[in-house]
Amino acid sequence: MIIDKFTALATDNAPGQEVRQAAGNIGNLMRGPIIAGRPVDFSHGDVDAFLPTPGASDRFSEALAAGGLQAYTEYRGSVDIRAELAEALAAFTGAPVSAEHGTILTPGTQGALFLAVAALVSAGDKVAIVQPDYFANRKLVEFFGGQAMPVSMDYLSGSEEAGLDLAQLKLAFEAGARVFLFSNPNNPTGAVYSRREIGEIVELARAFDVTVIADQLYSRLLYARETYTHIRSAGLPEEQVITIMGPSKTESLSGYRLGIAFGARWIVERMEKLQAIVSLRAAGYNQAVLRTWFREPEGWMEQRVRQHEAIRDDLLDIFRDGGLPTRRPQAGSYLFPKLPPLQVGLQDFVRLLRHQAGIIVTPGTEFGPYPDSIRLNFSQDHGAAVAACRRITEMVKRYRK
């Protein structure tokens, strides 16, 4: 029934939707007074703390001046801009990218993810997904009538590997999954798959003829001494993998809604056909902002990574000191601390954080069966983030069993 389909798409607790929630009877649950402090919205990065890439708005203005040529591009996006990006992405990921046949610009990486899943999944199809992983993955698979087969990741083991259960992945493929969808670095934990893990995924995908959707949104924000392995250059045939990236996170360009999918030509072909009825194209003028991507000023990206690493380290200390086991992110700007048993349920605790401590976080249940975890995007003002995480550990103390 279509009504069930939309019930399953519940967005009440999705990042950014908190403004639509009523405070309800939260006052009755409150222990102790309000904890004052500068409000922090950890549901997404703060583009006022980490400003968009220099030159982005200039490229936009040039596109506007160019007029019709840039307003109406092919559905897959401006051929010139795709040519520039194909070169940059080939260098970044270590495998060739066909500008003409193997790239499509989309409204955000969300747009790319939607089109990729739509291109590969239809009613009854089994799709292996990771647990925990980006909340939309399961929703997308189910929206197209597919069956999500969760494969767990032991992200708190302390190992340097992501912790994917490869035996379980093999079982999912044996049981018929022909698509594997995963984010790397992992959202919400910041885990990066090791070379060995990527190698085993590739081997299994080859053996079972599985198509891989690799969401690499955060792969540029890689911390010191970490190694990142791009699955598209790790031995999978081109036609078996589509990679998704975009400048919304590290580069703070989310307000432009830009993403790209690249790799398997037959998937790009389907995605373009579908984009023609979903949104036509990524906004024409906005596409030009991608001309700044991978061409940031000398040292700009390195500084951005260092700044995030410093915040990461401070917040990790606070959570671990507060008794909240937390994976040390190897890339990206998410933290996924685990809470001790509390006297209130997770949804109530999240609402209390908001109303009592001025903090917005995303409940762990958005990422799988994690009723004892919260996700924070720590791309925030450093001082405000530190103060807010101290408030979180104080709140945990007040409400713990």
Add this chain to the structure above:
Amino acid sequence: MIIDKFTALATDNAPGQEVRQAAGNIGNLMRGPIIAGRPVDFSHGDVDAFLPTPGASDRFSEALAAGGLQAYTEYRGSVDIRAELAEALAAFTGAPVSAEHGTILTPGTQGALFLAVAALVSAGDKVAIVQPDYFANRKLVEFFGGQAMPVSMDYLSGSEEAGLDLAQLKLAFEAGARVFLFSNPNNPTGAVYSRREIGEIVELARAFDVTVIADQLYSRLLYARETYTHIRSAGLPEEQVITIMGPSKTESLSGYRLGIAFGARWIVERMEKLQAIVSLRAAGYNQAVLRTWFREPEGWMEQRVRQHEAIRDDLLDIFRDGGLPTRRPQAGSYLFPKLPPLQVGLQDFVRLLRHQAGIIVTPGTEFGPYPDSIRLNFSQDHGAAVAACRRITEMVKRYRK
């Protein structure tokens, strides 16, 4: 099969995709020499001939300066902007609009159309559509596994009414269609439904409990002495109709990809849930451009309508003198002339127009079974459009049987 689904989504002849077509063996078919002249792309409006609304780029820049607040709005779009639009749209359409519950901003009207169909149609559902009508309507219905039930429109009768076959519409409802999707003004003919026709559609929709999706993209570009009836204020309960509009056409703001759906709250609710996994939101900064909508400078819209009317009249004369029966558009900027029998097929004639006469048009087959028609968007430089249409009639002479 998923492969059939994507074959049915063919975009090779869709407006704007002509750059992906090879010239092929077109030289072998050519009769007579090249017909020189300034190239005109009638597949979409020329935003260099009709410039975007004044102030649009200023509103964009302000949003960029506002930063995070405007980059990350609710999925349904900025609440402030929706409040402004709700007021303007209520006044324009003659029925109340709830800013909070009854509006959603989307990436273009295409985005709104996609979400609305997705919200209402699932496998096996019957959907009444008009023939001819916007090419995506049928594709959307079929993508979600629905069954399109075409209802014909006799747009060449010479009557002032659109010419919808209301008896056929009733039959479609009797046969089980519970959704009716139509564009008004009609794309590709420019026909506007009369008050009587809208009244009968309302009566039938009430009787059969049919939900109506009204695509009113072009409803502001209404020519002198024409009357437009908004179906949402014509007696349908609020929960039975969702209206779609946007500033991409008359206002030349297509490069920003902005649309809005408004009306039935339960449909908006579903659309927002889906938008969360399709593209998150209309690009944050771009949303601010909607602040110029329905607030154009005094006389600006009137002048734009007059200019289009003058082009319409000239092109109509050329086509009719050239023996091509053509509906006189009452609104919008599309013409849908009917060609006499030709010695070449429609696809070849369209390719010949492009390579021999420098003219891009959209084949009638994109809008239903019209292998003898072409669609032109005449929102072009006046002189260039007139010269190009003379080349079309000359081409028709050369290739007619």
